[in-house]
Amino acid sequence: MAAGLASRQIALTGAAMPLLRPAALAVCLALLPAAAPAFCFLGCDEESEGAEAAAAFAAALGFAAPEGVEVQHHLDGGFQDAFFQSRLAATPEGLATLGDLLGADLAALPPAEDTRGYTDADWWPEAPPVGLTGADISLPGWPYAAIRVAPDPDAPGALMVLLSGNET
Numbered sequence: 001m002a003a004g005l006a007s008r009q010i011a012l013t014g015a016a017m018p019l020l021r022p023a024a025l026a027v028c029l030a031l032l033p034a035a036a037p038a039f040c041f042l043g044c045d046e047e048s049e050g051a052e053a054a055a056a057f058a059a060a061l062g063f064a065a066p067e068g069v070e071v072q073h074h075l076d077g078g079f080q081d082a083f084f085q086s087r088l089a090a091t092p093e094g095l096a097t098l099g100d101l102l103g104a105d106l107a108a109l110p111p112a113e114d115t116r117g118y119t120d121a122d123w124w125p126e127a128p129p130v131g132l133t134g135a136d137i138s139l140p141g142w143p144y145a146a147i148r149v150a151p152d153p154d155a156p157g158a159l160m161v162l163l164s165g166n167e168t
Contacts, residue, residue: 045077053086060084060165062140063101068094069161083166084142089152090159098161102137104147109133112148129153129160139165 048056053074058064065071065088073087090098092107099106112134134148142165152158 045075047073047075049073057086066094066097066101069098081167083164085162085164088161088163090161092159095149095159095161102139104137106147106149109135109149143167
């Protein structure tokens with residue numbers, strides 16, 4: 001089925017642009033009119049919250065968020081390349097378990113100056129939060145990935161985590 005969708009995508013766009021992940025592509029194609037013009041550009045960004053965000057996070061990373069980590073928001077998308085961004089709330093223990101799953105020592109992240117991702121009042125502070133740490137990390141299936149961690153100013157003892165990955 002994905003091969004048929006990919007062929008339709010190329011035919012609709014008139015160019016052999018990098019293919020979207022099959023799930024995102026299926027959603028995009030379902031939204032297109034039957035007679036889309038040849039210059040139609042595909043690119044669907046899907047934002048989710050709650051259980052839907054947790055499922056999207058698991059699909060993007062290949063594992064569910066561990067105990068002590070709550071997926072608050074997840075954004076999947078891509079026009080020319082696929083990407084994801086997840087806003088997580090974590091306990092220190094949950095962050096350590098997430099680090100084990102990612103193969104990274106998240107307690108030893110160096111200070112970071114930028115958030116490296118989507119910022120929005122409901123998602124992540126637009127200005128870098130106090131105590132922001134982060135690094136580029138390695139994620140299977142995502143050649144470029146980064147994580148940012150900061151104390152949550154609204155929940156003492158909790159941590160805000162922004163995890164992102166993209167293909168280019």
